Amino acid sequence: MTPLPQPLPPPDSFDQSSSMWVDEALWGHRLYDEQLPWMVFLEFLNVFYHEADKQRAFAEPNGLNTLKYKAAHRLYLRNILFNNPHLTDVRINFPSDNSRWEEWLKRMKSAQGIAHAQFSFLREHFHSFEDFCDIVALVRSTSLEVDSNKRWTSKFVFPYGKDCLFEDLDSNAATNDRRFFGRTGEILYLMLCRTPRKQDLLAALNKRLANTDSTWDSIIKCLQPKDDDQISGDRANAFLPYERHPTFDELAEDWLAILRLSIPGFDAFPHLVNLAGLHLLKYQLSISRQVLGLDTPLSLICEVVAPRKTLVREVSCDLYQENNLLPAQAVEAFLSKIETSPDWQQALTGNGAYERCRKILREQVRWGEDYEGPPDPQQLMAALRQAAMKRHRQHVGNIHRNYGREIGLVSRRGTVKLRYAPTDALLRTLLFANVEKRIELHQFLAKLYARYGLVFGDKEAEQVLAKDEFGKKAFQANSRRLEQRLGSLGLLRRLSDGCAYVVNPHHLEAQ
Amino acid sequence: MQETEDVKRARQVFEDLLVEDRQEQPGVRLKFFNLSRANSAELFDRAIEAFLSHPGWQEVMQAVPGENDVFGPKCPIRHNYELLQTPLVQTRLRALLELCDYNGLHVPIRQILLLLTNAVLGHPDAKDHLMVPADVPKVIAAGTVSKASLYNNIFGGNLSAIRRQAITIFDYLERFQIGYETSNRVDNILIFGEGDENLGTYFEQYVAKDDFYGADARFYAAKREYIEGTDENEERAQEFLQMLVSQRRGLFFKIPKQAETELALWELTVFKFAGEYLESVLGVLNKGAPVKRPILSRLVKGLNRVFTGMLINSDRELYLATSGNYSQAKVSRILLERVSVDPSKGEKVTLRYDECNGRVVLSVFFAPGLFVDLNLTLIRYEFLSRIALEGALPASFSKECYEDLLAFKSQLIAACAKRQAGEQATPGLAIGLNLLTLTDQGMPDPRFVEIVP
Numbered sequence: 001m002t003p004l005p006q007p008l009p010p011p012d013s014f015d016q017s018s019s020m021w022v023d024e025a026l027w028g029h030r031l032y033d034e035q036l037p038w039m040v041f042l043e044f045l046n047v048f049y050h051e052a053d054k055q056r057a058f059a060e061p062n063g064l065n066t067l068k069y070k071a072a073h074r075l076y077l078r079n080i081l082f083n084n085p086h087l088t089d090v091r092i093n094f095p096s097d098n099s100r101w102e103e104w105l106k107r108m109k110s111a112q113g114i115a116h117a118q119f120s121f122l123r124e125h126f127h128s129f130e131d132f133c134d135i136v137a138l139v140r141s142t143s144l145e146v147d148s149n150k151r152w153t154s155k156f157v158f159p160y161g162k163d164c165l166f167e168d169l170d171s172n173a174a175t176n177d178r179r180f181f182g183r184t185g186e187i188l189y190l191m192l193c194r195t196p197r198k199q200d201l202l203a204a205l206n207k208r209l210a211n212t213d214s215t216w217d218s219i220i221k222c223l224q225p226k227d228d229d230q231i232s233g234d235r236a237n238a239f240l241p242y243e244r245h246p247t248f249d250e251l252a253e254d255w256l257a258i259l260r261l262s263i264p265g266f267d268a269f270p271h272l273v274n275l276a277g278l279h280l281l282k283y284q285l286s287i288s289r290q291v292l293g294l295d296t297p298l299s300l301i302c303e304v305v306a307p308r309k310t311l312v313r314e315v316s317c318d319l320y321q322e323n324n325l326l327p328a329q330a331v332e333a334f335l336s337k338i339e340t341s342p343d344w345q346q347a348l349t350g351n352g353a354y355e356r357c358r359k360i361l362r363e364q365v366r367w368g369e370d371y372e373g374p375p376d377p378q379q380l381m382a383a384l385r386q387a388a389m390k391r392h393r394q395h396v397g398n399i400h401r402n403y404g405r406e407i408g409l410v411s412r413r414g415t416v417k418l419r420y421a422p423t424d425a426l427l428r429t430l431l432f433a434n435v436e437k438r439i440e441l442h443q444f445l446a447k448l449y450a451r452y453g454l455v456f457g458d459k460e461a462e463q464v465l466a467k468d469e470f471g472k473k474a475f476q477a478n479s480r481r482l483e484q485r486l487g488s489l490g491l492l493r494r495l496s497d498g499c500a501y502v503v504n505p506h507h508l509e510a511q
Numbered sequence: 512m513q514e515t516e517d518v519k520r521a522r523q524v525f526e527d528l529l530v531e532d533r534q535e536q537p538g539v540r541l542k543f544f545n546l547s548r549a550n551s552a553e554l555f556d557r558a559i560e561a562f563l564s565h566p567g568w569q570e571v572m573q574a575v576p577g578e579n580d581v582f583g584p585k586c587p588i589r590h591n592y593e594l595l596q597t598p599l600v601q602t603r604l605r606a607l608l609e610l611c612d613y614n615g616l617h618v619p620i621r622q623i624l625l626l627l628t629n630a631v632l633g634h635p636d637a638k639d640h641l642m643v644p645a646d647v648p649k650v651i652a653a654g655t656v657s658k659a660s661l662y663n664n665i666f667g668g669n670l671s672a673i674r675r676q677a678i679t680i681f682d683y684l685e686r687f688q689i690g691y692e693t694s695n696r697v698d699n700i701l702i703f704g705e706g707d708e709n710l711g712t713y714f715e716q717y718v719a720k721d722d723f724y725g726a727d728a729r730f731y732a733a734k735r736e737y738i739e740g741t742d743e744n745e746e747r748a749q750e751f752l753q754m755l756v757s758q759r760r761g762l763f764f765k766i767p768k769q770a771e772t773e774l775a776l777w778e779l780t781v782f783k784f785a786g787e788y789l790e791s792v793l794g795v796l797n798k799g800a801p802v803k804r805p806i807l808s809r810l811v812k813g814l815n816r817v818f819t820g821m822l823i824n825s826d827r828e829l830y831l832a833t834s835g836n837y838s839q840a841k842v843s844r845i846l847l848e849r850v851s852v853d854p855s856k857g858e859k860v861t862l863r864y865d866e867c868n869g870r871v872v873l874s875v876f877f878a879p880g881l882f883v884d885l886n887l888t889l890i891r892y893e894f895l896s897r898i899a900l901e902g903a904l905p906a907s908f909s910k911e912c913y914e915d916l917l918a919f920k921s922q923l924i925a926a927c928a929k930r931q932a933g934e935q936a937t938p939g940l941a942i943g944l945n946l947l948t949l950t951d952q953g954m955p956d957p958r959f960v961e962i963v964p
Contacts, residue, residue: 124963131960134946138844142836158836215942216835218964264921266836424910438530488911490918493530495545501530505918 004290007241011065020367022388023396026291026334027284028190029239032182033398036406037277038144041269042156042165043185044276046071049162051189052206058198060190067186067238071167071176073230076119077223078166078173079111081140082152087133100129113153113173118225125222135219154180159269161209161217163224167232176232182395186238188276191283194244197252204259212265247286250451251279254433261432261506274429277407282452284399285323288330298323298453299464302420304481305413311474315465316419320410324400331392335385338364344377353377422454424489427482430454431491431502438503441483441492456482532868550869551618552609558623559604563596579651581644586651587659588642590723591631594661600764604665610785611683613793613871613889622680626665633664640669660724662761666690687780689763690756694778701758702734713774717765724761730754784896788889792871796864810873810887811852811860813895817916819843822902824953827852829860829875831923832947839917846945846957848927850875862887875923877930883922891915 010021011029024030035043050069051057060066086107094100101123111117126132140146144156153169168181192198258271285298300323301316338344338360347356357377361368361384373383401418404410408423422430434447442459449460458475483500486492494500512518524536528543535542576583583589594600611618632641634650635658642650642659650656663669666689667681675681704714705726718725726734733751763779770776777786787806795802808826815823819832820842829850834840851858857878865872871892876882885891894912942964945957 126963127961131962134958134960135944135962138835138944138946141842141844142834142840160836218942219962222962222964264924267839267921270837424914490911490915495529499529503530 002246002290004287005242005245008064008243011237011239013237020384020388020391021365022331022334022367023392024239025241025365026330027287027396028187028241029237030183031187031280031284031396031399032178032184033395033402035180035182035184037273037280037403039156039168039180040184040188040276040280041273042144042159043167043181043183044188045159045185046165046167047186047189048205049165053162058189058193058202060193064194064243065190065239067190068234068236071232071235072165073113073169073173073232074166074224074228075111075113075173075230076117076225076228077157077220078153078155079108079114079117080119080122080136080223081143081157082146082155083112084108084136087136091130091133097128097130104129113169114230121225122223136223139220139223150180157220158216158266160212160220160266161214163217163221167235176235183238184280186235187240188280190238190240191245191248191279192252192255194240194242195248195252197249197256201252201256201259204256208259208265208268242287245283245286247279247283250282251275254279257433257436258429261504263506270425271429271432274407274426275433277403278409278426278452281400281403281407281409284396285326288326291330291333292326299449299455300409300420300453301455301461301464302409302422302478304456304478304485305411305421306477306481307414309415310477311471312478313415313419315461315469316421317415317417320417320419327397327400328389328392331388332385335381335388339381348377354380357381420454424485427485428489428491431486432504432506435502435504435507437507438493438501441479441486441500441502444502445479445482534867548617549620550609551612551623552605554618554620555605555608555623558620559595559601559627562624562627563592568592579648581647583647585656586647587634587656587723588631588647591659591661591664594764595627595631599767600661602768603764606785606789607684607687609789610687610782610889612869613788614686615888616683616686618680618683622678625678626680626684629667629669630661630664633667633669634659635669640671640674654729657724657727657729657757660757660761662724662764663690663757665764666760668757668760687782689780690760692779692781693759694775696774697759697762697779698755701755701762702738705731705734717762718758721761721765724757730758782889782893784893785889788892792862792887792892793864796862796871802862807852807860807862809899810862810892810895813897813899814916816898816902817895817913818920819947821947821949822953823949823955825955826899829923830947830955831920831927833924839914839921844947846947846955847924850877850923850927857881875926877926881926881930883919883926885916885919 007025010025047067047069048057050071051059051067086104090100090104090107094103105119108119109117111119122132126135139157142158144158146155148155151171153171153173156166157164159165167176168179169175170177170179192201195201254275255272258268258275261268282298289298299319301312301319303310303312303316306313343360344357347353347360354375354377357380358368358371361380365384365388367384367387368380371380371383373379401410404420405418408426409420410418411421411423412418413421430448430452431444434451435444439447442457445457445460448454448456449463455461455464456475457479458472461475462470462472483492483494486502487494490505492500492502524539524541525543528534528536528541529545532545532548534544571582572589574582576586578585580586581588608618608623629641632643634640634642634646634655636650636653636655637643637646650659658669660668666684667675667678668690670678670681675685700710700713701718704710704718707714714726733747733754736747737751759779762774763776766774766776771786775783777783782788791806792802811829812824812826815825815830819830820840823830829852830846831848831850832843832846834843835845850860852860857876859876861874861876863872863874864870871887873885873887874882875885891912895916942962944960944962946960948956948958950956
């Protein structure tokens with residue numbers, strides 16, 4: 001494994017922020033577990049469309065970590081779709097089309113977040129109130145988080161186009177409280193700014209977005225007045241601490257592969273979302289390993305779910321636990337590094353040690369202002385450790401678990417413990433990203449290991465595991481089960497005892 | 512070999528032929544025979560012929576064995592050998608192998624030989640679960656002849672579960688779930704048939720009369736206990752259930768052709784429609800005749816239900832619908848296009864047999880020359896038929912078929928878009944959508960909605 005790249009200096013706004021800068025220094029500002037991969041993707045699209053509009057997509061023209069963008073609010077659209085329980089009621093209780101419109105428009109005058117709400121523009125777009133209701137139902141049916149119990153300002157229209165994008169808002173619909181748009185989408189955007197493949201990616205992304213069916217974006221546009229220009233203030237302070245990292249490049253390559261598939265426009269999105277989640281998870285673990293100076297590559301032993309307990313499941317559970325602890329260990333190592341640094345050691349000597357140490361912490365991790373414990377450097381450091389771990393555990397430390405489960409990598413199926421057991425959907429995504437036309441199964445397994453550290457078969461497991469943990473038969477059975485699963489998904493052709501091909505059907509279609 | 516252009520090209524040609532299961536490619540003067548792709552049923556014909564006519568069998572028979580000797584009148588090996596000679600057993604076994612082919616599971620010749628050997632010699636109590644001559648008198652003396660049942664051995668019933676799963680042919684045959692699938696009628700015959708006015712004759716004919724593997728003393732005793740429920744012992748009940756598995760397997764090979772429909776033979780397998788698939792689809796297409804309309808209609812109805820995610824009853828047109836965002840969405844309410852099943856303006860839906868790779872193909876034509884094929888495997892046929900008739904998704908194999916068919920839908924939508932290309936709507940004009948709803952009878956009732964941008 002390559003050593004940790006030199007971290008970039010914190011952004012200029014470093015002083016203005018009130019929270020401590022530990023997780024942020026390691027992984028950026030910031031990874032946020034409650035922002036699940038779909039929300040990451042939506043936030044990314046908000047940034048991307050804004051920057052593309054200004055002709056500077058993936059460019060960071062003012063230098064690293066200077067991203068500044070604005071996001072739309074689209075409160076008319078969101079009130080109609082997600083804060084509007086009146087449609088059925090009005091449709092049933094008011095017989096004529098005109099009376100329906102009038103009643104509904106009256107009720108909607110109190111729409112939240114809009115001063116002097118006026119929804120009458122809708123009548124120009126629809127021939128009848130009933131048509132309007134049908135379209136609203138249809139758009140809702142494809143929206144994200146519709147059935148969840150999230151606040152109405154955290155529900156999103158499927159990203160059919162730029163008229164469908166807006167940022168998450170607090171329950172007063174006033175400002176982005178970073179609840180579900182916690183900047184992880186900004187991190188994702190910055191990652192893609194910092195890969196040599198960014199021009200290819202920009203071209204592929206533009207092509208894909210331009211070729212999607214524009215009907216839906218047009219329909220969504222009809223649910224908004226022409227002059228709805230409510231927009232956020234500048235969104236700044238995004239920070240990604242590394243100028244380059246292999247994860248960024250691998251993410252870009254995977255996205256490129258998906259964008260080039262011959263599948264209908266929007267079908268690519270779930271794959272992009274899965275891969276974004278996977279690479280963010282992998283980014284966190286890789287950086288952790290680099291911080292800890294571990295020189296073995298990351299490995300994720302995957303069980304293809306078996307009917308009963310197997311050796312593979314056991315090893316996978318253990319390894320999951322081990323990996324799950326890595327980020328916390330990295331935080332620990334990061335703090336130890338401060339403690340053993342020459343600056344700190346020197347500060348300890350002589351009078352005023354406590355004040356000098358406190359200053360170091362204020363400068364480096366922006367912490368200590370509210371410290372009220374005994375004026376002793378050791379105790380100060382202990383308090384920081386405690387505070388940092390507590391904060392880490394709340395959100396950043398859950399990325400591995402939450403993203404892993406959300407993208408279908410981590411599962412509890414058939415057990416009480418979590419482990420790596422990829423779902424069919426994730427397997428499909430991985431296959432589409434890694435198989436251009438077709439390759440032999442064993443090559444596919446080798447590729448998954450080389451690129452992601454995913455281990456399915458005995459050849460890869462033997463490289464990763466110690467002798468007493470490794471069982472050839474168990475892993476052979478595991479890859480046989482994988483073969484069956486891929487076969488039943490129509491992604492594998494077994495030709496004889498010795499030869500099976502993994503095929504990407506969407507490549508064949510393109511021919 | 513040097514990596515010249517010719518070498519690369521040759522490798523590509525072989526790989527293509529191999530992966531795409533073809534014998535030849537236009538422009539290449541080569542015929543490619545993939546031996547592992549030989550028709551399993553034909554391999555079976557040759558294998559069983561060779562197996563049964565092996566001179567060794569005659570030798571043991573001529574030795575005039577005594578009653579309890581190998582190949583004597585009570586010897587299970589001899590009985591199994593004789594059963595294997597009966598046309599009915601051969602036909603059913605052959606049908607199973609043929610159906611494996613149509614599920615894309617190819618059985619190599621050594622697996623067939625392994626199957627035949629195990630069928631004749633299998634016994635769970637013998638060493639390696641296979642009888643040698645010295646075992647026969649012991650088996651007879653122990654009264655466990657019924658455990659050597661050919662019907663059970665065909666499915667590897669004499670082997671341990673782990674061993675069975677590791678052997679290709681038993682893995683394949685297990686997917687039919689013969690012995691575990693059943694109908695009320697069959698179980699009534701087996702459990703309550705004895706002496707019953709209506710079912711008695713069946714019980715007599717298929718179970719009681721079979722001295723070897725039918726109802727023996729063990730079976731009658733276990734059955735009585737099971738019916739009367741006197742014994743609370745779980746283990747005993749389990750034992751009887753295991754006997755039922757063997758008996759159902761026996762029935763699969765005993766019910767004659769003429770009683771197939773009446774006793775719903777194929778309900779003893781997971782594939783209720785397998786018999787129809789063999790006879791009314793494959794059999795008919797092989798003769799160059801068209802498949803009966805009700806079958807095609809049923810398939811179309813099944814496709815419509817998968818494509819729309821609704822319990823739609825239409826079978827004269829194929830309904831292509833989407834949800835707006837994913838082509839793979841579960842419920843699709845926006846109707847894109849209807850394709851006529853009967854030939855009309857270049858549109859049609861047909862079934863045909865592809866000689867080149869031996870598959871049944873369902874083709875949807877959008878225009879002459881613009882069509883999409885679906886390899887109609889047995890499992891897909893079963894799936895579509897059940898969805899059309901029962902509306903429910905059979906959980907055991909729903910997922911893979913469902914995904915396959917959604918992929919087929921996106922191919923159809925792509926082809927449909929191809930036909931539409933060049934007829935793009937003028938921008939700025941109203942957007943029209945056909946929203947699909949169903950009447951109470953499940954008939955499609957699209958509603959047109961227009962939006963003015």
